[in-house]
Amino acid sequence: MAIIMPSRRVRKTPFSPGVEAAGVKGYTVYNHMLLPTFFESVDADAAHLKQHVQVWDVAVERQVQIKGPDALRLMKMISPRDMDKMADDQCYYVPSVDHNGGMLNDPVSIKLADDHYWLSVADGDLWQYALGIAIALGLDVEVDEPDVSPLAVQGPKADDLMARVFGDVVRDIKFFRYKRLPFEGQEFVVARSGWSKQGGFEIYVEGTENGMPLWDALFAAGEDLNVRAGCPNNIERVESGLLSFGSDMRRENTPYECGLGRFCNSPEDYIGKAALAEQAKNGPPRQIRPIVIEGEIGACTGSWPLLVDGRQVGQVASAVFSPEFGVNVAIGMVDRSHWDAGTRMEIETEHGMRGAVVQEKFWR
Amino acid sequence: MAIIMPSRRVRKTPFSPGVEAAGVKGYTVYNHMLLPTFFESVDADAAHLKQHVQVWDVAVERQVQIKGPDALRLMKMISPRDMDKMADDQCYYVPSVDHNGGMLNDPVSIKLADDHYWLSVADGDLWQYALGIAIALGLDVEVDEPDVSPLAVQGPKADDLMARVFGDVVRDIKFFRYKRLPFEGQEFVVARSGWSKQGGFEIYVEGTENGMPLWDALFAAGEDLNVRAGCPNNIERVESGLLSFGSDMRRENTPYECGLGRFCNSPEDYIGKAALAEQAKNGPPRQIRPIVIEGEIGACTGSWPLLVDGRQVGQVASAVFSPEFGVNVAIGMVDRSHWDAGTRMEIETEHGMRGAVVQEKFWR
Numbered sequence: 001m002a003i004i005m006p007s008r009r010v011r012k013t014p015f016s017p018g019v020e021a022a023g024v025k026g027y028t029v030y031n032h033m034l035l036p037t038f039f040e041s042v043d044a045d046a047a048h049l050k051q052h053v054q055v056w057d058v059a060v061e062r063q064v065q066i067k068g069p070d071a072l073r074l075m076k077m078i079s080p081r082d083m084d085k086m087a088d089d090q091c092y093y094v095p096s097v098d099h100n101g102g103m104l105n106d107p108v109s110i111k112l113a114d115d116h117y118w119l120s121v122a123d124g125d126l127w128q129y130a131l132g133i134a135i136a137l138g139l140d141v142e143v144d145e146p147d148v149s150p151l152a153v154q155g156p157k158a159d160d161l162m163a164r165v166f167g168d169v170v171r172d173i174k175f176f177r178y179k180r181l182p183f184e185g186q187e188f189v190v191a192r193s194g195w196s197k198q199g200g201f202e203i204y205v206e207g208t209e210n211g212m213p214l215w216d217a218l219f220a221a222g223e224d225l226n227v228r229a230g231c232p233n234n235i236e237r238v239e240s241g242l243l244s245f246g247s248d249m250r251r252e253n254t255p256y257e258c259g260l261g262r263f264c265n266s267p268e269d270y271i272g273k274a275a276l277a278e279q280a281k282n283g284p285p286r287q288i289r290p291i292v293i294e295g296e297i298g299a300c301t302g303s304w305p306l307l308v309d310g311r312q313v314g315q316v317a318s319a320v321f322s323p324e325f326g327v328n329v330a331i332g333m334v335d336r337s338h339w340d341a342g343t344r345m346e347i348e349t350e351h352g353m354r355g356a357v358v359q360e361k362f363w364r
Numbered sequence: 365m366a367i368i369m370p371s372r373r374v375r376k377t378p379f380s381p382g383v384e385a386a387g388v389k390g391y392t393v394y395n396h397m398l399l400p401t402f403f404e405s406v407d408a409d410a411a412h413l414k415q416h417v418q419v420w421d422v423a424v425e426r427q428v429q430i431k432g433p434d435a436l437r438l439m440k441m442i443s444p445r446d447m448d449k450m451a452d453d454q455c456y457y458v459p460s461v462d463h464n465g466g467m468l469n470d471p472v473s474i475k476l477a478d479d480h481y482w483l484s485v486a487d488g489d490l491w492q493y494a495l496g497i498a499i500a501l502g503l504d505v506e507v508d509e510p511d512v513s514p515l516a517v518q519g520p521k522a523d524d525l526m527a528r529v530f531g532d533v534v535r536d537i538k539f540f541r542y543k544r545l546p547f548e549g550q551e552f553v554v555a556r557s558g559w560s561k562q563g564g565f566e567i568y569v570e571g572t573e574n575g576m577p578l579w580d581a582l583f584a585a586g587e588d589l590n591v592r593a594g595c596p597n598n599i600e601r602v603e604s605g606l607l608s609f610g611s612d613m614r615r616e617n618t619p620y621e622c623g624l625g626r627f628c629n630s631p632e633d634y635i636g637k638a639a640l641a642e643q644a645k646n647g648p649p650r651q652i653r654p655i656v657i658e659g660e661i662g663a664c665t666g667s668w669p670l671l672v673d674g675r676q677v678g679q680v681a682s683a684v685f686s687p688e689f690g691v692n693v694a695i696g697m698v699d700r701s702h703w704d705a706g707t708r709m710e711i712e713t714e715h716g717m718r719g720a721v722v723q724e725k726f727w728r
Contacts, residue, residue, distance in 0.1 A: 003366065004393075007681070008667045012666060025366055026366050026367050028368060028393070029393035123373055124489055125493075129489075132492065132499075133496040133499065135635055244373060246371075246374075247373040271499055299369060302376060303372045317372035
């Protein structure tokens with residue numbers, strides 16, 4: 001096991017002092033920034049998340065800011081989703097694609113004003129794509145990364161903790177909607193969202209200097225709720241079927257292959273629309289499926305081929321033992337010929353061959 | 365110290381089995397891939413590099429492939445350098461900028477054919493920028509990431525080691541030129557280049573499956589040369605003034621600020637040219653400078669402000685003790701008012717205030 005050191009290039013976050021004090025034991029890097037991977041253990045963190053409430057440093061969800069008279073025009077080019085239907089307080093999950101319909105990122109976009117959007121991006125410099133288009137077409141729009149760092153509050157007690165810090169008004173925030181709420185003289189976008197299915201919020205903290213005061217306030221308010229530092233949890237998110245861009249899906253996949261076809265409803269001539277037309281009509285040649293892997297599996301540190309009679313019919317890039325469900329849960333990308341629930345395959349893990357079975361649905 | 369685990373998103377390289385077997389102790393992440401940071405210790409690795417020869421897994425130097433009838437047109441848009449002067453076997457250092465002249469990346473471009481270029485990129489998805497431009501303008505060009513992983517051979521004995529594997533022809537390769545050389549039925553681009561000033565080569569290994577055979581061949585051939593696994597070394601590279609994009613320079617800096625003005629000589633109307641005109645004429649308001657920091661310093665894990673009378677006049681993002689030169693060597697970005705050699709400042713390190721002095725030149 002090798003260690004990792006931060007630098008200016010792979011940077012700490014506004015919440016790093018809190019994360020370090022809480023005894024973070026693992027990091028990954030995401031959008032040129034440190035992202036915790038576990039505190040006590042992935043198992044123990046998952047069990048706690050499902051019972052109590054956690055505060056997550058997800059500052060790595062960097063914002064691509066698109067602002068100016070041509071902001072909506074640019075958004076409509078890079079979004080397969082109908083942006084005209086977006087409410088003023090809405091968060092839109094947007095699987096952005098290239099001219100071939102290949103996924104470039106799957107950000108959550110937030111509409112701050114008619115001429116002002118944030119895209120909360122998965123791992124990847126989507127701002128460079130947006131910037132290239134904007135420059136090439138001479139659009140009147142700024143594309144940059146503002147000083148905004150999301151902090152997530154996740155778990156069944158998230159509403160109670162958030163209400164103590166932001167007031168009972170948080171209980172009225174609907175799923176994938178946001179309100180601007182005051183905190184110590186600042187005002188933050190607070191959305192009901194987050195990368196778990198335990199419920200909760202993401203607070204878009206503007207201003208690095210406001211990070212630790214909010215972190216500290218949440219921990220002070222939540223002592224009797226058993227609040228802990230946490231992070232996106234690999235067990236809970238695979239059980240929930242939450243896809244990781246770069247692992248479960250990549251540029252070679254379309255939104256239809258990722259089960260995200262319902263987000264491709266824009267009437268505009270967005271980039272990639274023509275390329276997606278065939279899959280929109282006939283369905284994709286492969287698609288995301290929940291998979292159970294039999295036997296003992298170690299860590300999944302790459303991509304595991306799914307095999308039938310020695311022929312590859314897909315792969316798995318996320319797999320982990322679920323203590324709650326008592327099986328190895330996994331996310332696969334499986335060819336149409338073998339994607340039906342109940343289909344048995346072999347899987348070539350880095351720890352040996354195992355059996356694998358397609359499931360009807362994810363575990364929650 | 366937290367550990368890091370690879371995944372499909374933060375992936376291993378074709379050389380990872382060799383790196384792991386050699387006992388890598390630290391990693392960073394660069395272009396969504398693992399990059400070793402030290403083996404024995406940064407000190408011991410530096411001393412060995414300066415005496416012997418090392419093999420470096422720099423697969424993280426991912427290639428942006430620009431191929432097709434409009435390849436040169438796209439290159440001329442994103443390169444401030446005169447691409448028409450590029451010889452067929454040449455490697456060109458290209459500080460690519462946005463419309464404001466801000467640095468987006470500093471790749472080394474390789475001309476494979478008149479309609480085929482690779483950009484060996486620093487940390488950042490420059491391919492998304494190139495792709496955005498290509499799509500917006502409808503250029504007839506492919507922008508993608510081929511299965512190419514550079515392996516560097518660096519150190520004073522690099523010519524001898526490389527000659528044993530590729531033949532004495534490697535001795536004829538000039539600085540920043542390349543030859544295509546055969547290896548076990550393959551043919552690789554072999555350039556005299558690399559991220560040290562100890563001399564050496566970079567081999568652009570095409571095909572993941574060819575990585576370990578080449579790694580093993582180099583180690584087998586170099587036993588009596590005391591060949592070791594190494595990596596870009598933080599001491600040697602700061603002594604040498606080799607800039608790290610993302611740390612020493614970022615989008616807020618122009619090539620002139622980075623001391624790279626001589627590479628902005630294109631007669632074409634490249635993106636950012638107009639914005640750079642003022643600095644081309646009058647010089648930049650701040651610039652990279654070698655700095656000595658006094659006293660004991662710990663690790664530099666972020667950006668350290670340079671202060672004069674409490675006012676910030678620059679910052680340092682790379683600083684480390686040099687056993688060879690007996691001082692703390694550092695790379696600063698310093699305002700014009702204080703960039704003259706000999707200027708004394710204070711620096712706010714994360715371990716306390718220290719004295720800092722601008723130097724005449726880097727240490728090699």
